[in-house]
Amino acid sequence: MKVIDSIARITGLVAMVVLFLMMLLTVADVLLRATINKPIIGTTEITEQMMVAVVFLGFGWCCLQGKHVKVDLFVSRYPAGTRRIIDLIIIFIGLVFVAILCWQTFMTTLTLQRLGITASYIGIPKYPFYALTALGWIVLFLAMASYFVQKIKRSDER
Amino acid sequence: MSAELVGLIGVVILVVLLLFVRMWIGLAMALVGFLGILYLQSFKQAFGVLGTVPYETVAYYPMAALPLFVLMGVIVGNTSIGEDLYYAAYKWIGQLRGGLASATVLSCAIFAAITGSSATGTVLMGKVALPQMRRYSYDDAMATGSIASAGTLGILIPPSMGFILYGILTEQSIGKLFMAGFLPGILLTILFIIAIAITTAIRPQAGPAGPKTSFVEKVVSLRKIWHVLILFLLVLGGIYGGIFTPTEAGAIGAFGAFVIAAATRQLAGKKIMGILGEAGITSAMIFFLIVGAFIFMKFLGLSKLPFAVVGLIQQLQVSEYVIFAGIIILYIILGMFLEIYSAVTFTIPIIYPIILALGFDPIWFGVIIILVIEIGLVTPPVGMNVFILSGMTGTPLESIFRGVVPFFIAMVVCVILLAIFPEIALFLPQTMK
Numbered sequence: 001m002k003v004i005d006s007i008a009r010i011t012g013l014v015a016m017v018v019l020f021l022m023m024l025l026t027v028a029d030v031l032l033r034a035t036i037n038k039p040i041i042g043t044t045e046i047t048e049q050m051m052v053a054v055v056f057l058g059f060g061w062c063c064l065q066g067k068h069v070k071v072d073l074f075v076s077r078y079p080a081g082t083r084r085i086i087d088l089i090i091i092f093i094g095l096v097f098v099a100i101l102c103w104q105t106f107m108t109t110l111t112l113q114r115l116g117i118t119a120s121y122i123g124i125p126k127y128p129f130y131a132l133t134a135l136g137w138i139v140l141f142l143a144m145a146s147y148f149v150q151k152i153k154r155s156d157e158r
Numbered sequence: 159m160s161a162e163l164v165g166l167i168g169v170v171i172l173v174v175l176l177l178f179v180r181m182w183i184g185l186a187m188a189l190v191g192f193l194g195i196l197y198l199q200s201f202k203q204a205f206g207v208l209g210t211v212p213y214e215t216v217a218y219y220p221m222a223a224l225p226l227f228v229l230m231g232v233i234v235g236n237t238s239i240g241e242d243l244y245y246a247a248y249k250w251i252g253q254l255r256g257g258l259a260s261a262t263v264l265s266c267a268i269f270a271a272i273t274g275s276s277a278t279g280t281v282l283m284g285k286v287a288l289p290q291m292r293r294y295s296y297d298d299a300m301a302t303g304s305i306a307s308a309g310t311l312g313i314l315i316p317p318s319m320g321f322i323l324y325g326i327l328t329e330q331s332i333g334k335l336f337m338a339g340f341l342p343g344i345l346l347t348i349l350f351i352i353a354i355a356i357t358t359a360i361r362p363q364a365g366p367a368g369p370k371t372s373f374v375e376k377v378v379s380l381r382k383i384w385h386v387l388i389l390f391l392l393v394l395g396g397i398y399g400g401i402f403t404p405t406e407a408g409a410i411g412a413f414g415a416f417v418i419a420a421a422t423r424q425l426a427g428k429k430i431m432g433i434l435g436e437a438g439i440t441s442a443m444i445f446f447l448i449v450g451a452f453i454f455m456k457f458l459g460l461s462k463l464p465f466a467v468v469g470l471i472q473q474l475q476v477s478e479y480v481i482f483a484g485i486i487i488l489y490i491i492l493g494m495f496l497e498i499y500s501a502v503t504f505t506i507p508i509i510y511p512i513i514l515a516l517g518f519d520p521i522w523f524g525v526i527i528i529l530v531i532e533i534g535l536v537t538p539p540v541g542m543n544v545f546i547l548s549g550m551t552g553t554p555l556e557s558i559f560r561g562v563v564p565f566f567i568a569m570v571v572c573v574i575l576l577a578i579f580p581e582i583a584l585f586l587p588q589t590m591k
Contacts, residue, residue, distance in 0.1 A: 012442075016434035019225055019441070026226070026409030030402060047405070048217040054225055055216045058442030067443050068182040069500050073540060075180040090181050097189050104209030119217075133213045 004146040005064065011139050012061030018053040025050075042122035049119065052129045056136025060143040084151065091148045095141060102137035109134060161198055165461025168194045169508065172454070176504075183500045187450030194457035207456055215452045216445060219405060220325070223332055225441035226408030227317045231273035232437045233415040237424045239386055240269050240282040246379040248290065252368035256358035258294060259304040259365050260351045262287040266308035267347040268383075270315035271390045272411070274322070276535055280309030280543045284550045290368075300357065300364040302553045303561020306543040307350060307569075310532035315343030316394055317411065320528045322404070323444070323499060327451060327506040330520050332404040333397045334587035338521045339528065340394070341582050342572065346529075349568035357564045385421075389414045398590050444499050451503040464511035471512060478516045479577075485509060486573070489530040490537070501531055525583040526576060533569050536562045 025043060033039040062068055075083060109130040117126050168190050175186040188208075196204035215221070234240070247261035247268075254260065265287075266279040273279070283305040291301035313320040316336035325332035358365040393411040396402040402410065419425040458464060471481055488509075492501050513523045535543045537559070544558045576582055 012435070012438060015442070016431075016438040019229060019438060020434060022222065023226060023229065023409045023412050026222075026406055027413045030406050030410060044219050047222050048219055051216050051218075051222050051225075052213065054438070054441060055445040056212075058438045059446060062439050062442035062446065065439055067439050068184065068446055069443060070180040070182050071176050071496065071500075072180060074177055086179050090179050093189070094182070094185050097185065097192070100192075100205070101188075101208050101212065104205050105213065107205075108209035108213075129217065130213055133216075 001146045001149065004142045008060035008064050008139055008143050011057040011136070015054050015057035015061070018050050018057075022047055022050045022054065042124075045119045045122055045124060049124060049129045052132050052136075056133050057139070059136050060139030063140055063143040063147065088148065088151055091144055091151065095144050095148065098137055098141045098144065102134050102141060105130060105134040105137060161461045162463050162466040164194060164198055165458055165463030165466075168454075168457060168461065169463070172504075182446070183504065184446035184448075184450035187447075187454040187504070191450070191454035191457040195460060198457070198460050207453060211453050211456065212449045215449055220332060220403075221445075221448075223404040223408045224319070224322050224326070224444060225437065226405065226412050227274050227319065227322060228440050228444070229434075229437040230317070230408060230412040230415050231275055231278055231319075232433050232440070233412060233419055234269075234273050235278045235282065236429065236433050237415075237419045237422065239272070239383075239418070240265070240279070241286045242382040243268050243386065244283065244286045246383050248368065249371045249376050249379040253370045255362060255367050256300075256354040256365035258287065258291045258296065258368045259300055259354045259358075261368075262291075262304050263308040263311075263347060263350045263354070267311050267315060267343065268386065268390075270312040270318075270343065271394070272317075272386060272415070273312055274317045274319040276310045276312040276532070276543055277546055278309075279312045280306055280547055281550065283308065284547050288551060291365075294366055294368050296366065297361075297364050297561075298553055299557050299561030300354075301561070302547055302551065302558040303563070303565060304350075304354060306536050306541070306547050306558055307562055307565035309543050309547075310535050310569075311343060311347060311350075314339050314346060314525075314528050314532060316340055316397075317408070318528065319444070319499065320502060320531065321524060323448070323502050324506065324524045324527065325404075326448060327455075327503065328510050328520060328524070330524065331587075333407075334521050334590065335524050336394065336404065337398055337586035337590050338525050338583040340586055342525050342529065342576060345575065345582060346569065346572045349572055350565055353564040353568040385418050389418065398586070400590065447499055447503045451507065455507045458507050464508055467508070468512050468515040472515065478518070481512070481516060482518070482577070485512070486526070486530055489527060490533055492534065496534075501534065502527065519580060519584060521587055522576070522580045522583045526573060529569060529573050529576070533566065533573075537566065 025046065029040045029043040075086065109127050112130055113127040118124060119126050172186055172190045175181040176183055192204055192208060195207055243265040244261060247265040248258065251257045251260050251264065262283050266283060269279050287305060288301055316339050318339055321335040321339055322332055325335050354365065389411065392414060393407045396410065397404060397407050492505060496504065514520060535541055544555060544562065548555050548558055
């Protein structure tokens, strides 16, 4: 499980760094546009692709930190045993679903690569960023799997 | 089975998944959306949506405003900016009756102008303002009630995560929504201060006056907060003047906050990682909801359920304001169970078409929704801000809820004023470039 922890942490770290760079890029673009009237060409497209890293690489980490939003209101009042079984079933369904998401994103990646589709204007190929999306789903899958295994092992936690 | 019925069943299943088995909200929306498309269309369509919608939703320029404003808020929350704001407000109006509570409201309002969430202000004032109010023997209900309520200004006064999310989901201009929240934010701030004045006029022991301060002290207190005002003017002035897009404003705001934090020596290396980490996790959390919502919206669109609901409502022949009141009540109830991001993402796909069909202004309605969600944040059974504050300070929930009552009335008055005079919200967006 430690391996999964490190993977999610590293991808989360990459997401953070890209967020920081995205901020710098936009600030630089605005400053250059305002001062010497020469914006950085393609800032919009580059920002869009950076968003893919910021968002999808953070999913797994967010899961490990238990930060994905859910409604505890009723479930927290169920008996512990019931709660555990429900949680296990729900995580299992989630695992299957995220696996499908990942598989489909990967299939789209292959199609885009074959067709050579690019993000408009400055011609960045799209498929590497689809691949990044798929990677994000893989890390989320691993993080959920790790949580699932922990939940089976330990019955006492909420 | 008609498509509309499938849509309705989908909504019911979603509610069950959310409330009774606590599935992640984003995941539940995506799953129900996927199964619905599978049923209404084909395997190929449904799988295609899963393979393309998440990427296409995220890799869209206006979306970048969200993580950038989150980052800005997290940086500001990790510096002493909020504390400095409180002490400045305290020096200026603390010596009035109920003045420390009013100072809390005022500093939360200014703090809201550089942050976008409601929890940030509440957590901060719980640490800074509550000890002061206890020192001057405020009653606990007044002290905690004012803090929990003032925190909610964070999502009304721009920048606001609530408006960004609403803008993304409804394809309305985030810049216009920000401007629409500005005057209502000032109005609500004033109404809060009036609520404090009335409460302390009836029961002076609820909020005794704080210490007197000299004029020199007042002026000196401003020295620490001028950069906040510049940051605020830069970010919102830029949007209002049409100089930046909201995404650019977010980047400049975050960068400006970094510069202020660095210039006041509050930015050690370790802290930067903590800040980026918090911003990263919060962004991931919100985007997980957004991705789920977009898959769910694809399904609802196919089911034509929103149109059916609109048709039904038009047949009812009741005044649009009755429907409007119904929607408000629905949101107040939802706000009791869900925090803001979930409440907005979960309901907009269904409610928004109704609002458009009734002929309400979508920008104005955005402001109303945010106000109503603010009410939900401080009312039982699950007022999020009250929970956070109670958890932090150990004050019993009942006593905070009791303290919130005057502020609750102020919020309701604000909603009514906005319903009567939509211009309060719409004046600035109409005049912006």
